Amino acid sequence: MTVNSNTLHRPFNKRRLKKNLGLTVSFIILVIGAIAMLIPFLWMLSTSLKDLSDTFVYPPKFFGKTIVWENYANVNERLNFLGMFGNTVFVTVMVLVGQIITSTMAGFAFSYLNFRGREHIFRLYLLAIMIPFHVLLVPTFVLLRDMRMLNSLWALILPCVVSPFGAFLMRQAYMSIPRALGEAAKIDGCSPWKIYTAIFLPLSVPTMTTLAIFTFVATWNDFLRPLIFLSSNKQMTLTLGIYAMQGNYSTDWGVLMATVTLSLLPVVIVFLSVQDLFVEGVAISGMKS
Amino acid sequence: MTNIRNKDWFWAVLFLLPSIVGLAVFTLYPLISSAYISLTDWGLLGDMNFVGFDNYIHAFKDATALTVFSNTILFTVVTVPVLLALPLLLAMALNRKMPMTRFFRATYFLPTISSMVAMSLIWQWMYNRDFGLVNYILSFAGIQGPNWLTSPFYALVAIMIVSVWKSLGYNMMLFLAGLQAIPRVYYEAADLDGCTGLRRLFRITLPLLRPTTLFITVMSIINSLQVFDQVMVITGGGPSRSSSVLVHYIYQCAFQYYEMGYGCALGWVLAIFIFLLTMTQFALNKEEYSIE
Numbered sequence: 001m002t003v004n005s006n007t008l009h010r011p012f013n014k015r016r017l018k019k020n021l022g023l024t025v026s027f028i029i030l031v032i033g034a035i036a037m038l039i040p041f042l043w044m045l046s047t048s049l050k051d052l053s054d055t056f057v058y059p060p061k062f063f064g065k066t067i068v069w070e071n072y073a074n075v076n077e078r079l080n081f082l083g084m085f086g087n088t089v090f091v092t093v094m095v096l097v098g099q100i101i102t103s104t105m106a107g108f109a110f111s112y113l114n115f116r117g118r119e120h121i122f123r124l125y126l127l128a129i130m131i132p133f134h135v136l137l138v139p140t141f142v143l144l145r146d147m148r149m150l151n152s153l154w155a156l157i158l159p160c161v162v163s164p165f166g167a168f169l170m171r172q173a174y175m176s177i178p179r180a181l182g183e184a185a186k187i188d189g190c191s192p193w194k195i196y197t198a199i200f201l202p203l204s205v206p207t208m209t210t211l212a213i214f215t216f217v218a219t220w221n222d223f224l225r226p227l228i229f230l231s232s233n234k235q236m237t238l239t240l241g242i243y244a245m246q247g248n249y250s251t252d253w254g255v256l257m258a259t260v261t262l263s264l265l266p267v268v269i270v271f272l273s274v275q276d277l278f279v280e281g282v283a284i285s286g287m288k289s
Numbered sequence: 290m291t292n293i294r295n296k297d298w299f300w301a302v303l304f305l306l307p308s309i310v311g312l313a314v315f316t317l318y319p320l321i322s323s324a325y326i327s328l329t330d331w332g333l334l335g336d337m338n339f340v341g342f343d344n345y346i347h348a349f350k351d352a353t354a355l356t357v358f359s360n361t362i363l364f365t366v367v368t369v370p371v372l373l374a375l376p377l378l379l380a381m382a383l384n385r386k387m388p389m390t391r392f393f394r395a396t397y398f399l400p401t402i403s404s405m406v407a408m409s410l411i412w413q414w415m416y417n418r419d420f421g422l423v424n425y426i427l428s429f430a431g432i433q434g435p436n437w438l439t440s441p442f443y444a445l446v447a448i449m450i451v452s453v454w455k456s457l458g459y460n461m462m463l464f465l466a467g468l469q470a471i472p473r474v475y476y477e478a479a480d481l482d483g484c485t486g487l488r489r490l491f492r493i494t495l496p497l498l499r500p501t502t503l504f505i506t507v508m509s510i511i512n513s514l515q516v517f518d519q520v521m522v523i524t525g526g527g528p529s530r531s532s533s534v535l536v537h538y539i540y541q542c543a544f545q546y547y548e549m550g551y552g553c554a555l556g557w558v559l560a561i562f563i564f565l566l567t568m569t570q571f572a573l574n575k576e577e578y579s580i581e
Contacts, residue, residue: 026382030389033379034396037458040411041399043422047414056420102308109304115297121305128316130567132515134536135556138326138549139319162311192300221404223518228544239406243522246410253414260407271402275395278402282459283466 048072048257055253071258078255081262083234084241089266091156091237092219098161099215100208107170107204108196112182122171128164133224141228155229156237160219166211169284173207174200210281213274220267238263327553334547344554354555356530357538364449364534365513371453372460372509373502379457380464381494397458405455409522412451413438416523441531444524448532451519456512460505467501468494500574507570511563535559 046062047055048071054064075081109115110122140159141150149155177200185195201208226240236244242259271278327344331337348354383393400408415422416437424434437447475493479485484492495502517536520526526533526541535555543552 023385023387026385027387029382030379030393033457034393036454037396037400039422040408040415040454043415044411058420058425060420060422060425102311105304106308109301113297113301113304115301118301125308125312128312130564131316131320132556132560132563134515134539135323135553135560136316136319137323137539137556138543138553139322140315141543142322143315143319159315162308162315164308164312164316167308192304196304217402221406223404223406223521224540227521228540239404242406242410246413246522256410257414260410264403264407267402267404268399271398272395275391275398279394279398279462282462 044257044260047253048261050254052252052254068254071254072262074255075259075262079241079245079259080233080236081241081259084236084238085262087153087235088220088237088239091153092216094157095160095219096212096215098157099163099166100212102162103166103170103211104201104204104208105196106167107172107174108192108200110167110171111174111177112179112195112200113192125164125167129168137224137228144229150229151232151235153235156219156222156225159225163215166215169207169211170204172284173204177203206277206280209274209277210284213270213278213281216270217267323553323556326550327557329550331549332547333549340550344551345558347551348554348558353530353533354538357533357535360445360531360533361514361516361535364445364452364516365510368449368453368513369506369509372456373506375453376457376460376505377464377502379461380468383461384465384468394462397461399458400455401457401459403455405518406522408455409451409519412447412454412519413523416447438524439528441528444528444532448516448519448523451523452513452516455519456509460509463501463505464498467498471497503570503573507566510566514559514562 042062049067049069050064050071051066051068054061054066054068106125110118110125144150144155144159149158181199182195185199190198221239222237223239223243226237227243230236230240233244242256242263245256245259326337328339328341329337330340330343379397383390418424418434418436418439421434421437423437427434435443437443471494475497476489479489479493515536516534517540520532520534520537521540524532526537536559539552539555539559542548542555
């Protein structure tokens with residue numbers, strides 16, 4: 001590099017070399033990072049296929065002497081996995097549907113309808129986004145107890161059906177729909193309800209999908225609510241079940257890791273199939289907030 | 290005119306009713322109720338006696354609370370800078386034409402979408418002193434790994450590592466979106482002026498990325514203040530509270546010691562911190578725009 005660069009084409013080469021160097025360094029950094037991201041998952045898979053005698057060995061090996069599928073078969077027997085899986089699916093679907101309905105309706109009101117105090121009410125929704133759930137823990141617990149809903153899956157559903165963040169997200173999407181569309185429908189005699197169902201809802205499918213993915217991941221992975229609101233074995237969700245299992249079978253890492261693997265599958269599958277929408281959603285949430 | 294307005298009011302009420310009822314019952318009412326409970330000595334079953342600000346004063350005298358505060362702050366001070374530097378580095382590496390971009394994106398995002406409880410369990414197994422993967426990998430570098438989860442120092446470090454590992458991809462994705470929003474013209478102009486390398490980073494990329502960086506910083510701080518799942522699963526706050534954090538203590542006060550009043554007061558301390566942080570972000574952002 002320190003050689004005299006009097007020749008004409010040298011600066012060009014230098015730049016190209018630099019660009020390739022940058023690309024190579026970037027690629028190496030990304031590969032190292034990706035390995036660090038993946039190792040825990042690979043270790044989870046590896047352990048889930050090991051016999052107990054292969055688990056506690058030093059140095060650790062990625063493959064045991066035999067591949068043991070029994071861990072996966074034992075999952076249901078030890079944990080009532082299917083029951084918990086069903087509970088989690090039920091809660092997630094109910095919260096998802098509820099949030100989509102309430103969020104799109106509120107978003108529609110805040111963007112299309114004109115009424116006095118609209119901006120003030122919307123500002124209250126924004127304030128509500130900021131409130132951490134931890135300050136509401138005790139009163140929510142007491143409220144659900146008084147409603148006789150503790151220990152039922154509804155304790156995880158009802159408080160989560162309304163999301164101020166969802167309303168905010170949908171409102172932002174609806175703001176970009178031209179008013180003329182709604183006005184035209186209005187002249188044709190469409191009621192706001194009709195405008196909402198026939199124009200706004202179909203046009204906001206991508207944003208609704210983004211909201212659905214966020215809600216799905218958050219609800220599926222929620223731990224604090226189940227921990228506080230549920231206590232009977234029959235009503236457990238997956239995260240709570242795994243947590244409880246850790247105490248009971250803390251040494252049987254094979255079965256534990258098989259359970260963890262199965263509990264991750266739905267989220268991972270959904271993520272991989274709608275990866276682009278998901279990434280877009282993250283970017284939007286980052287820019288708009 | 291008034292007729293139209295009335296009509297819109299009717300529809301507004303109809304469309305907002307579900308979400309307003311939900312917010313009133315499950316956010317507003319609990320919020321007010323929590324403020325009131327925090328001023329009492331309520332223990333879930335016994336009487337509710339008004340004690341004024343005693344719970345709040347106690348929070349700053351209680352040795353456990355002080356430990357928990359300092360652990361939370363230490364956790365935040367260590368993880369947030371890492372959660373800014375590493376994701377920015379990775380986002381800059383990923384922000385160019387190269388093979389496997391989609392693979393990298395998916396890989397870095399995988400921990401983010403997976404449940405913290407599940408991830409914590411995997412890491413707990415990897416932290417095992419004798420058979421764990423972490424100490425085995427360290428042994429290649431000639432390092433004798435510590436007994437992570439039973440050492441008062443390393444327990445919190447272990448929690449920090451898991452937390453950084455999990456949120457890295459999310460911040461990276463936000464940075465990437467921010468980087469891609471920077472118009473290419475700036476870089477082209479810089480190229481013509483012979484401005485390259487680090488100077489490009491400090492003169493163009495970082496200044497233009499400021500709103501993104503500010504947002505990620507505030508988000509990361511808020512998330513760090515609320516860390517809970519990994520503490521609960523991996524260490525349970527131990528050994529001897531060395532890895533216990535604010536939300537963990539709130540949970541214990543309310544649902545293990547049944548000191549509802551005190552639990553609510555600690556919750557309010559957290560809420561006020563978060564409120565102030567968000568307001569700071571808004572203020573700084575506004576300042577930014579007014580300059581432009």
